[in-house]
Amino acid sequence: MKLLESLYNLDNINDAADGYIIGIEDLSINFKNYPLSELKEISLLCQKNNKELFVSLNKNMHNQDLAYLKEALLLIDTLDIKGVLYYDVAVVNLHNTLKLKTPLVWAQEHFTTNYQTMDFWYQYGAKYSFVSAELTLDEVLTINSKTKANLIVPIFGYLPMFASKRNLVKNYLKTFKIKDDSTLNYMEKEGKIYPVIDNKDGVVVYSSHILNGLREMLILKEAGVSYVYLNTFLIDDMREIIKLYQDANKTNALSFEKCIDEMLEGNTDKGFLYKETVYKVK
Amino acid sequence: MVVHELLAPAGDLERLKIAILYGADAVYIGGPSLGLRANASNFTLEEIKEGVMFAHKYHKKVHVTVNIALHNKEIDGLLDYLKALEKCEVDAIIVSDPTIMQLALKNTNLDVHVSTQASTLNIEAVNFFEKLGVKRIVLGRETSYEEIKSIIDNTNVEIECFIHGAMCAGYSGRCVLSNFLTARDANRGGCSQICRWDFNLLDQKQNKLVGDKDFTFCIKDLSMLKYIPKMIDMGISSFKIEGRMRSIYYIATVVSIYRQVIDKYLSDKNNYRYDLELEKILTNCANRDSIPQFFDGNYDESVQYYNGRVEVSNQDFLGLVLDYQDGIVTLEQRNYFKPNDQVEIFGPNMQTISLTISEIYDEEGHLLDAARHPRQIIKFKLREKVEPLSMMRIKR
Numbered sequence: 001m002k003l004l005e006s007l008y009n010l011d012n013i014n015d016a017a018d019g020y021i022i023g024i025e026d027l028s029i030n031f032k033n034y035p036l037s038e039l040k041e042i043s044l045l046c047q048k049n050n051k052e053l054f055v056s057l058n059k060n061m062h063n064q065d066l067a068y069l070k071e072a073l074l075l076i077d078t079l080d081i082k083g084v085l086y087y088d089v090a091v092v093n094l095h096n097t098l099k100l101k102t103p104l105v106w107a108q109e110h111f112t113t114n115y116q117t118m119d120f121w122y123q124y125g126a127k128y129s130f131v132s133a134e135l136t137l138d139e140v141l142t143i144n145s146k147t148k149a150n151l152i153v154p155i156f157g158y159l160p161m162f163a164s165k166r167n168l169v170k171n172y173l174k175t176f177k178i179k180d181d182s183t184l185n186y187m188e189k190e191g192k193i194y195p196v197i198d199n200k201d202g203v204v205v206y207s208s209h210i211l212n213g214l215r216e217m218l219i220l221k222e223a224g225v226s227y228v229y230l231n232t233f234l235i236d237d238m239r240e241i242i243k244l245y246q247d248a249n250k251t252n253a254l255s256f257e258k259c260i261d262e263m264l265e266g267n268t269d270k271g272f273l274y275k276e277t278v279y280k281v282k
Numbered sequence: 283m284v285v286h287e288l289l290a291p292a293g294d295l296e297r298l299k300i301a302i303l304y305g306a307d308a309v310y311i312g313g314p315s316l317g318l319r320a321n322a323s324n325f326t327l328e329e330i331k332e333g334v335m336f337a338h339k340y341h342k343k344v345h346v347t348v349n350i351a352l353h354n355k356e357i358d359g360l361l362d363y364l365k366a367l368e369k370c371e372v373d374a375i376i377v378s379d380p381t382i383m384q385l386a387l388k389n390t391n392l393d394v395h396v397s398t399q400a401s402t403l404n405i406e407a408v409n410f411f412e413k414l415g416v417k418r419i420v421l422g423r424e425t426s427y428e429e430i431k432s433i434i435d436n437t438n439v440e441i442e443c444f445i446h447g448a449m450c451a452g453y454s455g456r457c458v459l460s461n462f463l464t465a466r467d468a469n470r471g472g473c474s475q476i477c478r479w480d481f482n483l484l485d486q487k488q489n490k491l492v493g494d495k496d497f498t499f500c501i502k503d504l505s506m507l508k509y510i511p512k513m514i515d516m517g518i519s520s521f522k523i524e525g526r527m528r529s530i531y532y533i534a535t536v537v538s539i540y541r542q543v544i545d546k547y548l549s550d551k552n553n554y555r556y557d558l559e560l561e562k563i564l565t566n567c568a569n570r571d572s573i574p575q576f577f578d579g580n581y582d583e584s585v586q587y588y589n590g591r592v593e594v595s596n597q598d599f600l601g602l603v604l605d606y607q608d609g610i611v612t613l614e615q616r617n618y619f620k621p622n623d624q625v626e627i628f629g630p631n632m633q634t635i636s637l638t639i640s641e642i643y644d645e646e647g648h649l650l651d652a653a654r655h656p657r658q659i660i661k662f663k664l665r666e667k668v669e670p671l672s673m674m675r676i677k678r
Binding site: 062087090093113115132134135167170171176188189193194196203207208275277 | 351352356379384401402406407409410424429432433453455456457458459461462463465466468470472479481482484485488494497499576581582583586
């Protein structure tokens with residue numbers, strides 16, 4: 001099993017992660033975005049440090065994005081990129097039309113919930129699937145045992161839970177003439193605080209708690225899952241945390257997990273790993 | 283030639299019949315499983331069969347939503363379910379998961395429509411689904427006039443767009459606020475509408491940003507009444523009304539108004555005039571501010587609602603006509619009314635009748651000073667004949 005993390009700081013390329021996921025400006029959300037012009041350099045840097053690099057093009061695409069998307073896909077295909085994360089089916093269509101060789105990663109966030117659909121996308125070039133964070137551990141294990149795709153399972157960090165094209169925060173500030181230059185805001189409800197980003201791509205909102213599935217990572221590892229993903233967004237001590245995840249074993253897992261929980265001031269949980277969401281209210 | 287279908291929601295058989303009778307060309311409904319309104323009164327297979335028979339009798343269509351985010355446990359029974367829908371002679375299924383699309387296309391005669399949950403916003407995505415063999419795509423609600431037009435001009439699949447109703451604050455399918463805040467799965471029919479909750483908004487240092495109202499994601503409704511001629515001319519195949527959980531009055535009103543506008547424009551494009559009276563009725567019925575949303579490319583602060591606004595429950599719907607015999611209307615009361623009130627009766631295949639309520643009686647023939655009780659049977663005289671399932675509303 002390999003550990004992937006989001007790369008918010010290029011200086012971290014020598015940390016304990018096995019690889020990184022980055023976004024490309026204007027084509028990606030929920031990852032640290034870099035200009036397309038810097039991609040080659042970042043790719044070479046990863047290569048030099050023996051790290052894998054995945055690139056996210058996971059925005060909802062409009063017609064006006066397609067030319068730039070095509071340019072990005074063509075460039076990616078010339079570089080040492082392990083996979084391209086997509087949300088919009090436009091990426092798949094272009095990938096197939098252009099006969100590109102870089103594998104795709106089915107990353108439709110909340111829809112990557114079953115093995116059959118992973119196999120569907122596999123035949124269109126998605127050799128990897130980025131698993132929904134709303135699944136239970138059991139569901140992930142079942143998927144892993146049945147799909148042809150290599151899984152990337154989110155196991156640590158704030159989880160994305162909302163994306164809108166609208167500038168919902170900026171609209172509010174404008175309506176009520178509130179001055180605020182924050183690049184990051186928070187929404188608070190009943191003591192829970194949710195990070196919010198409002199920028200030119202619209203609004204994204206993250207979970208109030210940080211998923212900390214270190215012990216579950218070991219279970220996934222034993223089941224043969226290919227990758228886990230650690231989201232470093234808003235996490236200060238990531239070098240140390242990724243080291244703990246990398247060094248974890250059955251003996252130290254509980255203490256490592258507790259250590260991480262303390263570093264994060266207790267703001268961690270297990271997400272949906274043991275909590276099935278209700279489908280129909282009885 | 284493009285047929286411009288008016289597509290209405292129906293939460294149950296009663297609403298399906300109302301939608302058809304009031305002018306819908308097709309209805310979309312939820313089946314016993316795999317739809318996105320898990321907590322609505324969805325149709326059983328028997329009811330679907332009955333609904334399809336009713337619709338087909340009027341040469342109308344029935345589409346069934348199968349647009350859930352599919353989990354492992356649903357895979358095994360999937361084909362049986364699709365076959366059962368086919369056996370009910372359902373016309374199309376509305377799907378977001380390609381596994382379901384492929385299964386239906388390979389094994390059934392059902393038409394496949396790509397759900398708005400798939401957030402299809404561009405021609406490349408449309409091309410992908412077209413190659414897969416789908417008949418229709420419901421575009422994402424974030425598309426503008428120019429984008430829709432460009433897509434229609436470059437594809438052979440039918441394009442369906444929403445024209446009326448509530449909007450998601452986020453990209454469809456990309457919101458799981460409900461999962462996190464209430465443990466109800468938004469993409470599996472459990473959406474608890476967190477976008478309408480109020481929150482405190484904090485700055486980067488987590489200080490509260492204080493506005494006159496609390497922060498919320500709440501979005502105004504969609505209404506495309508003014509734009510119907512433009513939407514017809516650009517070649518949109520189907521006009522979709524949102525709201526499978528809405529009342530019969532809402533469905534009857536919205537469907538009949540859009541029916542009138544579509545028919546008026548198609549019958550005489552050169553002399554078509556926008557009818558403000560229809561807009562007024564629609565506004566009163568929906569009871570929420572409504573705007574064209576992304577269609578005109580404007581999605582600034584004017585698209586949002588903030589808490590503190592007054593939402594008065596709609597009491598326009600006075601009663602449902604059950605019968606008409608010998609000049610006497612029998613009506614089931616839905617809201618308070620009394621003699622001398624100015625009202626209208628509207629219904630399928632009839633001109634709207636305006637009248638002043640005269641004497642009203644209960645079921646036993648007792649004279650009443652007002653119709654006070656929900657579902658109370660009321661009788662009154664009326665010269666003009668009205669059909670069962672017509673509705674009486676306040677005249678504003």
